[in-house]
Amino acid sequence: MDFIRYAEASAGLLNAEIDGVDALVEHLAGRAWLHDQCSDRDCMLLRKFQRELRPVFEASGAGDVRGVIDGLNDLMVRYPITPRIADHDEHDLHLHVATKSASVAELLVGESLLGLATLICDLGPTRLGICSATPCTNVYVDTSPNQSRRYCSDRCSSRANVAAYRARQKLVSAGASGTPSTPTERAV
Template sequence: MDVVGYAEAAAGLLNADLADADALIDFLEGREWLHRQIVDKDIPALRKFQTQLRPVFEAAENDDPQGTVNGLNALMERHPITPRIFEHAPGKLQLHVANKASTVSDLIISESLLGLANLVCDLGAARLGICSAAKCDRVYVDTSPNRSRRYCSDRCSSRANVAAYRARQRAAATG
């Protein structure tokens, strides 16, 4: 079980535009075995979860670790996680966060919550954030060694750095 990957996928879920089943399939890239299990109720369930999860990242961004923890705890009460041990091959055991009867949305929500809860416990609530780039409200999970991430992507980071450079050039030219 890759709990950091689950936490990063939770940020990806929050940033995803889940307009329809095709968008969910795009989100599940690399997990093709889940595509055929998607049901009609997965999209609205995941959209609702996105709305519920956003305040957790906002609390972290506002330096409110207790709000982050309270938000995660409330979500884990609403969406209980039911871990199960599966044997994929003789002697090869793996922990999964949902059982075989779970829907795709149940699985994604459980993975998200378990990943975020573990990350917050291990590294702190400050590892969740909202992009610092102007006109961007996407979220991210900071797994950098020195807690230095401020942007959701390299693209936003580059744009912000170029804008800051140009602003310094203009200031130097007029000053």
């Protein structure tokens, strides 16, 4: 797994509702080899980690560079990561989080932190954010070339576009029935 995928997985982890082992297994749908190890303790640890990691996404979305750096550094002290160079594809060496004796929660936390730390070093510290389509509170990782992402998903993006379109229509029809709107207003 490369660091962008790890970082994106961390957003997925934050957006997942991990209220029990079944939910955790579902979250790990593509990683069947981990299913047998999933425990209530993992779920509890991951919910705690979700609460601790969210402020990093909030800080990044608000342009608070210091908050992002300190937040991730603090979390890496609390959750030490053991990176390991994986050579299952010798032409594509990359880092894994060591899994020997690590629980599922430790593995997912390690992957999240390694992915996010690498992402902000490579792409910059303001690449994380909270979805702009209220009331959605999901987080996202912005890997777009011009850093233009504002929504957690295509679904939220189109929902927000529809809402903005309706608001504009309302404005136009209110303008038509009330005081005449100026051309500049209509163009907005």
